[in-house]
Amino acid sequence: VAGPADHCLIMRPDDANIAGNVHGGTILKMIEEAGAIISTRHCNSQSGEPCVAALARVERTDFLSPMCIGDVANVSAEITYTSKHSVEVQVNVLSENILTGAKRMTNRATLWYVPLSLKNVDKVLEVPPIQYAWKELEEEGRKRYEEQKLERLVTKERNGDIIFPVINPEPYTVGCSQSSLIHLVGPSDCTLHGFVHGGVTMKLMDEVAGIVAARHCKTNVVTASVDAINFHEKIKKGCVITISGRMTFTSNKSMEIEVFVDADPFVDEPKERYRAVSAFFTYVSLSKEGKPLPVPQLVVESEDEKRRFEDGKGRYLQTKAKRQVQMQPLTQQ
Amino acid sequence: VAGPADHCLIMRPDDANIAGNVHGGTILKMIEEAGAIISTRHCNSQSGEPCVAALARVERTDFLSPMCIGDVANVSAEITYTSKHSVEVQVNVLSENILTGAKRMTNRATLWYVPLSLKNVDKVLEVPPIQYAWKELEEEGRKRYEEQKLERLVTKERNGDIIFPVINPEPYTVGCSQSSLIHLVGPSDCTLHGFVHGGVTMKLMDEVAGIVAARHCKTNVVTASVDAINFHEKIKKGCVITISGRMTFTSNKSMEIEVFVDADPFVDEPKERYRAVSAFFTYVSLSKEGKPLPVPQLVVESEDEKRRFEDGKGRYLQTKAKRQVQMQPLTQQ
Amino acid sequence: VAGPADHCLIMRPDDANIAGNVHGGTILKMIEEAGAIISTRHCNSQSGEPCVAALARVERTDFLSPMCIGDVANVSAEITYTSKHSVEVQVNVLSENILTGAKRMTNRATLWYVPLSLKNVDKVLEVPPIQYAWKELEEEGRKRYEEQKLERLVTKERNGDIIFPVINPEPYTVGCSQSSLIHLVGPSDCTLHGFVHGGVTMKLMDEVAGIVAARHCKTNVVTASVDAINFHEKIKKGCVITISGRMTFTSNKSMEIEVFVDADPFVDEPKERYRAVSAFFTYVSLSKEGKPLPVPQLVVESEDEKRRFEDGKGRYLQTKAKRQVQMQPLTQQ
Numbered sequence: 001v002a003g004p005a006d007h008c009l010i011m012r013p014d015d016a017n018i019a020g021n022v023h024g025g026t027i028l029k030m031i032e033e034a035g036a037i038i039s040t041r042h043c044n045s046q047s048g049e050p051c052v053a054a055l056a057r058v059e060r061t062d063f064l065s066p067m068c069i070g071d072v073a074n075v076s077a078e079i080t081y082t083s084k085h086s087v088e089v090q091v092n093v094l095s096e097n098i099l100t101g102a103k104r105m106t107n108r109a110t111l112w113y114v115p116l117s118l119k120n121v122d123k124v125l126e127v128p129p130i131q132y133a134w135k136e137l138e139e140e141g142r143k144r145y146e147e148q149k150l151e152r153l154v155t156k157e158r159n160g161d162i163i164f165p166v167i168n169p170e171p172y173t174v175g176c177s178q179s180s181l182i183h184l185v186g187p188s189d190c191t192l193h194g195f196v197h198g199g200v201t202m203k204l205m206d207e208v209a210g211i212v213a214a215r216h217c218k219t220n221v222v223t224a225s226v227d228a229i230n231f232h233e234k235i236k237k238g239c240v241i242t243i244s245g246r247m248t249f250t251s252n253k254s255m256e257i258e259v260f261v262d263a264d265p266f267v268d269e270p271k272e273r274y275r276a277v278s279a280f281f282t283y284v285s286l287s288k289e290g291k292p293l294p295v296p297q298l299v300v301e302s303e304d305e306k307r308r309f310e311d312g313k314g315r316y317l318q319t320k321a322k323r324q325v326q327m328q329p330l331t332q333q
Numbered sequence: 334v335a336g337p338a339d340h341c342l343i344m345r346p347d348d349a350n351i352a353g354n355v356h357g358g359t360i361l362k363m364i365e366e367a368g369a370i371i372s373t374r375h376c377n378s379q380s381g382e383p384c385v386a387a388l389a390r391v392e393r394t395d396f397l398s399p400m401c402i403g404d405v406a407n408v409s410a411e412i413t414y415t416s417k418h419s420v421e422v423q424v425n426v427l428s429e430n431i432l433t434g435a436k437r438m439t440n441r442a443t444l445w446y447v448p449l450s451l452k453n454v455d456k457v458l459e460v461p462p463i464q465y466a467w468k469e470l471e472e473e474g475r476k477r478y479e480e481q482k483l484e485r486l487v488t489k490e491r492n493g494d495i496i497f498p499v500i501n502p503e504p505y506t507v508g509c510s511q512s513s514l515i516h517l518v519g520p521s522d523c524t525l526h527g528f529v530h531g532g533v534t535m536k537l538m539d540e541v542a543g544i545v546a547a548r549h550c551k552t553n554v555v556t557a558s559v560d561a562i563n564f565h566e567k568i569k570k571g572c573v574i575t576i577s578g579r580m581t582f583t584s585n586k587s588m589e590i591e592v593f594v595d596a597d598p599f600v601d602e603p604k605e606r607y608r609a610v611s612a613f614f615t616y617v618s619l620s621k622e623g624k625p626l627p628v629p630q631l632v633v634e635s636e637d638e639k640r641r642f643e644d645g646k647g648r649y650l651q652t653k654a655k656r657q658v659q660m661q662p663l664t665q666q
Numbered sequence: 667v668a669g670p671a672d673h674c675l676i677m678r679p680d681d682a683n684i685a686g687n688v689h690g691g692t693i694l695k696m697i698e699e700a701g702a703i704i705s706t707r708h709c710n711s712q713s714g715e716p717c718v719a720a721l722a723r724v725e726r727t728d729f730l731s732p733m734c735i736g737d738v739a740n741v742s743a744e745i746t747y748t749s750k751h752s753v754e755v756q757v758n759v760l761s762e763n764i765l766t767g768a769k770r771m772t773n774r775a776t777l778w779y780v781p782l783s784l785k786n787v788d789k790v791l792e793v794p795p796i797q798y799a800w801k802e803l804e805e806e807g808r809k810r811y812e813e814q815k816l817e818r819l820v821t822k823e824r825n826g827d828i829i830f831p832v833i834n835p836e837p838y839t840v841g842c843s844q845s846s847l848i849h850l851v852g853p854s855d856c857t858l859h860g861f862v863h864g865g866v867t868m869k870l871m872d873e874v875a876g877i878v879a880a881r882h883c884k885t886n887v888v889t890a891s892v893d894a895i896n897f898h899e900k901i902k903k904g905c906v907i908t909i910s911g912r913m914t915f916t917s918n919k920s921m922e923i924e925v926f927v928d929a930d931p932f933v934d935e936p937k938e939r940y941r942a943v944s945a946f947f948t949y950v951s952l953s954k955e956g957k958p959l960p961v962p963q964l965v966v967e968s969e970d971e972k973r974r975f976e977d978g979k980g981r982y983l984q985t986k987a988k989r990q991v992q993m994q995p996l997t998q999q
Contacts, residue, residue: 007673008703013853017543017553019619024556025539032532036524037674037738041764050765052524055531055564060652062558066623070858072703098707099716099784111531118765121526121567152563181515182544187853191369191385192904193454198388198444199365206358210350211515211573215597220350223357225395230485231388234454240512240544264548286352290399340847341877346679370848370906374930403684405877431880434837520679525736 006076007034008096011069013187018238022067027093027107032058034077035089035111042079042087043115046128053087053113057148061109067095074103080110081141082127087113088141112148172299177215180244181208185237196235201261201277202226208245209257209281216247216255217295219285224254227280227315233263235276240264248280249312250298255283256312280315339409340367341429344402346520351571355400360426360440365391367410368422368444375412375420376448379461386420386446390481394442400428407436413443414474415460420446421474445481505632510548513577514541518570529568534594534610535559541578542590542614549580549588550628552618557587560613560648566596568609573597581613582645583631588616589645613648672742673700674762677735683876683886685952688733690889691872693759693773698724698865700743701755701777702857708745708753709781712794718857719753719779721864721897723814726985727775728891732956733761740769746776747807748793753779754807777864778814787859787900818896838965843881846910847874851903862901867927867943868892874911875923875947882913882921883961885951890920893946893981899929901942906930914946915978916964922978923947946981 007030015026032055039053067073074094081088093107117123132138170176181204189200206223213221235241242262249256261277285293300309348359365388372386400406407427414421426440450456465471503509514537522533539556546554568574575595582589594610618626633642673696681692698721705719733739740760747754759773783789798804835842847870855866872889879887901907908928915922927943951959966975 007675008700009673010699010703017555019553019621021553021555021619023536023539023543024559024614025536025543028535028539028559029530029532032530032535033676034674036530036532037676037764041738041762041767044765045767052526054524054526054528054567057564058531058535058559058562060558060561063556066555072707096707098703099710101707101711116526118525121528148561151561179515180513182512182541183514184540184544191387193385193387193449193451195387195454197362197365197369198391199362199369202361202365202391203356203358206356206361207517208515210356210358211517214573220352220354222350222354222399223396225393226357226361226391228393228481228484229391231390234387240547281357286354288352341845341874342847343683343873343877366850367848370850374906405880431877432884434881434884 006074009073009075011067011071011073013069016069017184020069022069022071022073024063027063027067027073028058028061028109030073030075031061031091031093031107031109032111034075034091035113038077038079039087039089039113039115042082042130043113043125043127049125050118051115051125052118054116055111056086056114057112057152059110059148061107063107065095065104065106067093067106070097072096072098073106079130081138081145082130083142083145084126085114085124086145087115087127088144089113110144170299172216172296173301174246174298174305177212178244178246179208179211179215180242181211182240182242185235185239185241187237190237194237196237196239196241198231201231201235201241202229204241204243205245205259205261205277205279206281208243209259209283212245212247212257213255213283213285216250216298217285217293219293220288221255221283221285223281224284225282225319227282229277229279231277233274233276235261235263236265238265241276245281247298248308249316250295251313251316253284253292253295254316255285255295255298256316257281257283258308280312339407342406342408344400344404344406346402349402350517353402355402355404355406357396360396360400360406361391361394361442363406363408364394364424364426364440364442365444367408367424368446371410371412372420372422372446372448375415375463376446376458376460382458383451384448384458385451387449388444389419389447390445390485392443392481394440396440398428398437398439400439403430405429405431406439412463414471414478415463416475416478417459418447418457419478420448420460421477422446443477503632505549505629506634507579507631507638510545511577511579512541512544512548513575515573515575518568518572518574520570523570527570529570529572529574531564534564534568534574535562537574537576538578538592538594538610538612539614541576542592542616545578545580545590546588546616546618549583549631550618550626552626553621554588554616554618557615557617558652559615562610562612564610566607566609568594568596569598571598574609578614580631581641582649583628584646584649586617586625586628587649588618588628588631589649590614590616591641613645672740675739675741677733677737677739679735682735683888685886685954686735687886687888687952688735688737688739689869689872689876690729690892690947691869691876693729693733693739694724694727694775694868694872694892695863695865696739696741697727697757697759697773697775698777698863698868700741700757701775701779702863702865704743704745705753705755705779705781708748708796709779709791709793715791716784717781717791718784718859720782720857720859720861720900721777722752722780723778723818723897724864724868724892724895725776725814726891726894727773729773729889731761731770731772732888733772736763738762738764739772745796747804747811748796749808749811750792751780751790752811753781753793754810755779776810782859784858787861814894817894836965838882838962839967840912840914840964840971843878844910844912845874845877845881846908847877848906848908851901851905851907853903856903860903862903862905862907864897867897867901867907868895870907870909871911871925871927871943871945872947874909875925875949878911878913878923879921879949879951882916882964883951883959885959886954887921887949887951889947890950891948891985893948895943895945897943899940899942901927901929902931904931907942911947913964914974915982916961917979917982918960919950919958920982921949921951921961921964922982923949924974946978
């Protein structure tokens, strides 16, 4: 019923690491996109409630040979089994060197999808059955189906684990909203020199600050200002950067978040981790109508937190005073 | 000498948060791109060594009015001062509603750039002087230059702080390589339903696993396989997801990394943080010639770490056995 | 000899404007990627010097029906003619609603590629000949080849024009809607050669044309067609490109926008700014129900503007006449 979902894509520098190998994650993303298209198409092939196929499980996937920048990825997908409520899709990925014509199998993946109603996301719909070329194919598919169903039940239980203990889960404390993000510096982040654009760093800093602010007040938050930022050290392509943010101060209607950028030149460089940039971001909380909302006061506990709160208050009052001076001529006119 | 660097850009869904407000970070990135272009162009306007202008400092920047999806950002940049080795650029950003024609000032930013030689990244070159319309403009620029120079010296010292205590900095321990990443789920990550594509999640999981592996063995690493992944819970647009990875097991030539995805439905949802996905990734370390390298053994300390190492060994041996069985028919033919 | 270059891709929010219509530029970019893959693959299919197929020309392309967020784009490419040094590729794009299964032809495009040696970028290599199913196909291809060759020679001269500065902010004047965008060419924009993909350039050209059109009529606008585009000069990684657009002509229900691409090889190259590409885009204005709306007439003031308006009217009438001729057999059936 449903046609194939094949595609070819050129692999670009941003899809790969610094040695030119395409990230496994890029390939997994292509595989899943092909699977989602073919299974959604199939599940809507008979008249009935419109639905989207949601990924339920990916079977163990091996990466058989590397894919490199400039290669063309050939992705082909096929539906190999359907149960009442799920679809099995097999996706093959070949890497093709279009200069030599050489093709190599990179992956063979099996994915399971479940059709969810577009009107009611919690409703699982029925899957139209496929035709099998041989009876054995259906029988083998049913075995794979039963196996994965069992495994899904088993692993569902194992998930209580936590990697990083949240230091302080009390609401409105510094520990409760602090956040960090790691980012692998890719080619598109960099100048001709191979150093990260300042703008890329600032965008990531703002992202972390925004998450800290939203975790604190659980509303729509927007950037109100950024303090002066000094770029002490260049960050090189291939680094992993860690951007961490913590709230330092709250006034009635604003939050100050301190953000640090640390760089790890982790491959083939003798250098240690270093602090590359730091800055203070001020955020405000907005209602649905776009009006500023009151901000819950930050709960400070340690001596360091108290000192940083006072420092933040100092910056806040100073900025406020400066603004009033600048505004006077305008408001008096 | 150098002309203006004006441009217009349409703001897209991925540039904004779930309420439609463009991220401050997106605006900062545009500002810096305009500044980098005009200052690099200026520094190369006289014959001499080719160079790239590197961002040294951004002055305090206020966000005067919000920008929304569908608005056109008008960015204009101008060089306002040059010292012997640095360039001051002023960038204005207007948000334009192209349906009504209304324009509003969003930002006025001041950035400082330093020209670095393309041949020798550590060499700062000289900046061609600009012409001033009035003598006072040069004088005021010099004052701003002196002020920021002083501030840069002062803040350089303040940077010893660390946000998250690294639990165990000993090489080859679990704590030494564990990593996590937060990601704000944007529209382009999602299906028609407003749920994250499975492929997007897998790409981020692989990214974290790759950083853990690289931190452990400090070489070029590539994905070798991914164990079966079950998608227990859907992840909704607007969530913040935390992807955390830790090494569980090493064999002679491979590393097993466990990756968790936790979702925080942080705005306007009563739901708690929940575990959405987890999986095991296997990575190998490659030499510059693409050959597998030996992997340093993981140092396990706590009882939990030892148990997880044994579990990982079990999975490793099981996979190895399975593969030998599958290979037999082929090698015997 | 060369296999197909088909692919399916889900259209995402960032591919579309605020009304949900996929940008013409996104579609042009997919078309060019498919064309580049199939022609590069073909030109390397016989042993010989490795090469990359560079885009030389795109024939006039009509957008027959809109594509929306959530649709799957089905792109298929086929080599239809080869001369000694160039390859003609035809690319078809269908938009598929995977919920209903409905498919509609969106575009049928013709592109010309030239194989450049990977070792020496200025060397054009020979193209392996293809087999034709009928002799007439070869003859018809030769005619198309001669026609486009002639047109390429003619248009190469027309390119002395400059858009800036904005003189007149009166509504519906040329100055009121003209717009420009600057872009720093990064690694992911480029081919293996380090030259910008033609599709990347076309996407940016369409973006500027769309802003010009929206500024003029302040409604939802979509690309209706693109005139033949000649790629006179390659654009190298590290360039800054300026893409400028101005309205040249309006009919009752369409707008013609002229777009220029100028490249500044601003670092380490003695070359001056040069005109790389130029083209005419036609846009239509749509109501919320997707019906074409009347377009406010363009106010032309200077002699140049009047001349360009008349030229645009000539192109408009010519296209209209051509289309009526092509349609006749169909409507008479």
